[in-house]
Amino acid sequence: MRGTERSVVLLSGGMDSATVLAAARRRGPVRALTVHYGQRHARELASARRLARCFGVEAHVVVRLPIGPLLESSLTRPARRLPAGGPGADGGLPSTYVPARNTIFLALALGYAESTASRSIWLGVNAVDYSGYPDCRPEFLRAFRRVARLATREGVEGRPIAIRAPLQRLSKAEIVRRGERLKVPWQWTWSCYAGGRRPCGRCDSCRLRARGFDEAGVVDPLLDG
Amino acid sequence: MRGTERSVVLLSGGMDSATVLAAARRRGPVRALTVHYGQRHARELASARRLARCFGVEAHVVVRLPIGPLLESSLTRPARRLPAGGPGADGGLPSTYVPARNTIFLALALGYAESTASRSIWLGVNAVDYSGYPDCRPEFLRAFRRVARLATREGVEGRPIAIRAPLQRLSKAEIVRRGERLKVPWQWTWSCYAGGRRPCGRCDSCRLRARGFDEAGVVDPLLDG
Numbered sequence A, B: 001m002r003g004t005e006r007s008v009v010l011l012s013g014g015m016d017s018a019t020v021l022a023a024a025r026r027r028g029p030v031r032a033l034t035v036h037y038g039q040r041h042a043r044e045l046a047s048a049r050r051l052a053r054c055f056g057v058e059a060h061v062v063v064r065l066p067i068g069p070l071l072e073s074s075l076t077r078p079a080r081r082l083p084a085g086g087p088g089a090d091g092g093l094p095s096t097y098v099p100a101r102n103t104i105f106l107a108l109a110l111g112y113a114e115s116t117a118s119r120s121i122w123l124g125v126n127a128v129d130y131s132g133y134p135d136c137r138p139e140f141l142r143a144f145r146r147v148a149r150l151a152t153r154e155g156v157e158g159r160p161i162a163i164r165a166p167l168q169r170l171s172k173a174e175i176v177r178r179g180e181r182l183k184v185p186w187q188w189t190w191s192c193y194a195g196g197r198r199p200c201g202r203c204d205s206c207r208l209r210a211r212g213f214d215e216a217g218v219v220d221p222l223l224d225g
Helices: A015-027 A043-054 A101-115 A138-151 A172-181 A204-216 B015-027 B043-054 B101-115 B138-151 B172-181 B204-216
Strands: A007-010 A030-036 A059-064 A120-122 A162-164 B007-010 B030-036 B059-064 B120-122 B162-164
Touching: A007 A015, A007 A101, A015 A030, A015 A043, A015 A120, A015 A172, A030 A043, A030 A101, A043 A059, A101 A120, A101 A138, A101 B101, A101 B138, A138 A162, A138 B101, A138 B138, A172 A204, B007 B015, B007 B101, B015 B030, B015 B043, B015 B120, B015 B172, B030 B043, B030 B101, B043 B059, B101 B120, B101 B138, B138 B162, B172 B204
Parallel strands: A007 A030, A007 A120, A030 A059, A120 A162, B007 B030, B007 B120, B030 B059, B120 B162
Antiparallel strands: none
16 A cells, blocks of 8 residues: 655665665655765665665656765765774764765755655654764754745745654664565665675674664675675 | 954855855855856856955855756756746746755755854845745744754854854845945846846846845946946
């Protein structure tokens, strides 16, 4: 049973956005939006394309944003080392933090949603097993919902575009369990920051993923293959 | 006398952003950010470059955002006619409305400001002599300020990046007067939507500009040349 809620899904190609795509697709037709911003893990792009095809999206737009030179982060500057001490190991934000990334992604999704008469935007942010980025917190999303209401024609007319972040309060293990129920093809998702042929197993993202599968008692087919 | 407030200015090349650039430059060092999003009036770009040079900015970043295909607007779709009935003549939003444009611009400026330790973002939005776009209203900017506070490292630490829109409540005539005081080189600004060699004189933007200069009793050197 599919619903009729037309939506835009921010699809990175990672396990969280894949789970969100699966959930949004049950509600209705989906347009997927992938932003390639010069990050190291361009491998995510290939995963995003596969996932979009797998879930039968109406359209998959890949926006190439040349914002690498604009934003300071180890994800966009190959010369900077990736952290491997675990999330927030040094007490501050890890160098993988990309300033205003979720604000930029949501702003683009908002324009796309309004242009296509979509009723909601879905994204896979998570504030439990995450790297401490400020723009993953529930209060950030609440603030952006207000922007979405005031910035758009529909919002002004009383039909704001909804911002849905269903994984926000789930642990990585709970996300794995939810993804299992939604039949997410994990083998086509990609999480590693390093951008090798196989996951490095050492970066924050690999560690969070491994712990999630481990705690959920599910075998990660990406490591099993 | 120059101040020390480091800022990012959203510079389109029009008369409003030129006036804002002049004001920000008095406060301190400026980085200018111009977003080229496939709009018709690419002529604005050349104006932006000239203005940035003229005011001695520290850096001028032009981001080419291929969002034209993503956003529905007569400014990005050459096949759609430009409105010439005056702002809001048909009671609704004009076709020049670009969904979420200011949200996207502010999001990019926020990332750039955080990456360069800038303390403020300046933009030339105006809610008096404007085309009725929802993302030009004071309540939209208030909502975005909250996003800026919650989305960034500095904001979380109690030093949010300020969003300054000093022209917000001025009429076009008042903007012309303020620009005169700040010695804005009007001949290097560009307002026309049509993108010809000379201003068309018929589009909403040309009409607003002409009325502003007229009411301020100032001759527009762009028409005088």
